[in-house]
Amino acid sequence: MTLAPGLYHYLIIAALLFCFxxxxxxxxxxxxxxxxxxxxxxxxxxxxxxxxxxxxxxxLGGHVFVVFVILLAAIEAAVALAIVFAIxxxxxxxxxxxxxxxxx
Amino acid sequence: xEITQILYVAGFYLFALVTVISAFFVVFAKNVMRxxxxxxxxxxxxxxLFLFLHADFLAATQVLIYVGGxxxxxxxxxxxxxxxxxxxxxxxxxQFLPTMFAMVILxxxxxxxxxxxxxxxxxxANFQDSTAGIGTLLMTEWxxxxxxxxxxxxxxxxGAVSIARARRTVS
Numbered sequence: 206m207t208l209a210p211g212l213y214h215y216l217i218i219a220a221l222l223f224c225f226x227x228x229x230x231x232x233x234x235x236x237x238x239x240x241x242x243x244x245x246x247x248x249x250x251x252x253x254x255x256x257x258x259x260x261x262x263x264x265l266g267g268h269v270f271v272v273f274v275i276l277l278a279a280i281e282a283a284v285a286l287a288i289v290f291a292i293x294x295x296x297x298x299x300x301x302x303x304x305x306x307x308x309x
Numbered sequence: 310x311e312i313t314q315i316l317y318v319a320g321f322y323l324f325a326l327v328t329v330i331s332a333f334f335v336v337f338a339k340n341v342m343r344x345x346x347x348x349x350x351x352x353x354x355x356x357x358l359f360l361f362l363h364a365d366f367l368a369a370t371q372v373l374i375y376v377g378g379x380x381x382x383x384x385x386x387x388x389x390x391x392x393x394x395x396x397x398x399x400x401x402x403x404q405f406l407p408t409m410f411a412m413v414i415l416x417x418x419x420x421x422x423x424x425x426x427x428x429x430x431x432x433x434a435n436f437q438d439s440t441a442g443i444g445t446l447l448m449t450e451w452x453x454x455x456x457x458x459x460x461x462x463x464x465x466x467x468g469a470v471s472i473a474r475a476r477r478t479v480s
Binding site: 208209210211212213214215216217218220221222223224225226227229230231232233234235236237238239240241242244245248251255258259260261262263265266268269271272273275276277278279280282283284286287288289290291299300302309 | 310314317318321325328329332333335336341344345348351352354358359361362363364366370371374375378379382383386387389390402404405408409411412415416419420422423424428429430431432433434435436439442443446447451455457458461462465466468469470472473
């Protein structure tokens with residue numbers, strides 16, 4: 206592993222972003238902060254796709270896949286925020302631990 | 310090393326640092342508002358990393374859709390769901406120490422995998438015009454997923470509106 210940027214640098218950045226995103230999903234109480242963690246995870250996957258496309262496959266298939274992932278992330282943010290609003294109207298809070306009405 | 314080479318490497322590490330440090334604050338900032346704004350820096354940093362990977366179209370798309378769309382949506386979400394009178398949008402944490410422990414182990418495992426997998430690295434491809442290539446691929450090889458994605462967008466639009474709309478209660 207050298208100083209100049211190569212495949213390993215991008216993979217390690219993506220691994221760090223994935224861990225941060227997973228930590229946000231697991232530890233945050235606020236529903237919208239959990240959504241931000243999901244965005245971090247998707248972005249980590251995007252960095253991996255583009256890095257492998259540039260350094261390993263030399264084809265643009267990874268780029269097309271990233272376009273689809275960005276599209277799905279936008280859709281997911283819209284639908285998940287609608288659900289968060291519905292939760293807020295019902296429970297008057299977006300704190301995840303207070304939403305326990307469906308527990309058995 | 311030439312001066313352009315040094316600038317290239319320094320620029321890469323600048324974007325990498327901005328990305329990782331602001332992602333750290335997305336997780337650990339007490340204030341949700343601050344977390345959203347540091348998520349903006351993360352997304353800009355990732356767009357810069359895309360530029361270093363010669364993915365110019367994706368860098369522009371990242372800035373347009375994430376910073377221009379998703380981030381504004383998240384800001385709306387926070388402003389609509391927090392009672393602004395309280396003016397204190399802090400949020401707590403749950404299961405903090407076990408998660409940190411698991412994340413450190415997971416990161417070590419990922420780094421172990423990254424360095425012990427024999428990747429077939431062929432040197433940088435350095436795409437010249439990725440936009441034309443992506444357009445051609447979307448209209449030929451990936452046409453069916455492209456059309457399905459448009460239907461998915463329509464369904465998500467209708468679904469989001471019908472979930473978020475206030476119910477007319479009978480009472």
